[in-house]
Amino acid sequence: MDRYAIIVDAGYFYAAGFTAIESPNLHRANVRLTDPRKLLENLKQKAEDLADANNLLRVYWYDAPISGGMTPDQAELSQLPSLKLRLGVMNGHGQQKGVDSLIVTDLVELARQRAISDAIVISGDEDIRVGVAIAQSYGVRVHVLGIGDTQKNMSNGLRQEADTVAELNAQWFEHVFTRLENTENQYIEVPAESVPDPWKSIVDNLLANRDRAELTGIVALIESSGGIPAEYDRPFIGALGKFEKRRLSPEELAEARKIFRERLAELILLKSAE
Structure with a gap:
């Protein structure tokens, strides 16, 4: 099998990305992804530097609806080819819930089905370590791609479990985000089928x-x-x-x-x- 998947924890991508460009107080409501298509191409290039495989299965983008709706970034990403938008939920404290479990479930299922040989995981969360370990038991090589100073924003356990660890630096993020002047009406109603299944x-x-x-x-x-x-x-x-x-x-x-x-x-x- 010569195929890889890119798994992006969007909460980590934004938060660590803002810190990498020295704007840790920046809020997601104040930015847009400058060019989502180019972003995915750049991620693909980085992934192919890390993985033994050269064929992309797809990009999995894990996020949560904000203020009851999808952001413009989420809506645009959801329409891109070879990208699967996977939404958890956002609790009353602005914390994502269910995202880590979606990542673990998909990572394990991809490995169990022999769908990929390599997984490039952009996250720093300890909670996905178990998914990394199980995927590896099926023969998948897992490459964790951190952002900025991974000594501060990536768990040691996840780092130890990964087959390889690499970083996206501030220069890589130089043109990823565009700051907005007007942040009103930045949310799109989530379609009924996106509501968690009863x-x-x-x-x-x-x-x-x-x-x-x-x-x-x-x-x-x-x-x-x-x-x-x-x-x-x-x-x-x-x-x-x-x-x-x-x-x-x-x-x-x-x-x-x-x-x-x-x-x-x-x-x-x-x-x-x-």
Whole structure:
């Protein structure tokens, strides 16, 4: 397999990028990406310097809606070829939630499906270390691409887990951001299909009262067997059938099981934060 994926934690990309250009107090509402297409080309060039592979599968851009809607940057990125916009949620304190679990879930799934040989991960978060380790167990080489002073904005654990670590410096970010004069009406309504799937509540009910160790054990079983254990899968699919009042199609079943895995990863993160 000669194919790589670029995985971008947008929260880290903006925050660390602002610090790299010596504007740590800059807010995302005050900037736009100058040229998203050129940005992705530059990321692709950097990725090919790090990876053994030369063929891009796609760029995964992980972010969260802000003020109940997508930013112009998110809306434009979502329309670009070979880019998948993946949105978590933003809580009342302006903190992204669910983004790390999306990164871990996708990284592990790409590795398990043998879809890539290399992953270039732009993040500094300790929480994705487990995803890096599992992907490596499937033979994927993981290259962590930090921004600016990674001694300050990247966890030591993530650095140690990675196969290679590189940095994007201030010069690389010189023309990435454009400052805005007028920041009014900078949000776009999120379409209904972007709202978190109500099927997640069924996962919550099924896994209620499970502690972090039990949830992590389910992840281990999924990874070892390649599927959700029957004692969880059968009641989950049964509950979905009752909720929808019909039998689900094979495509819907595949999507439902993906939602189960994503929500499982989110619940583990929530338990870790308690």
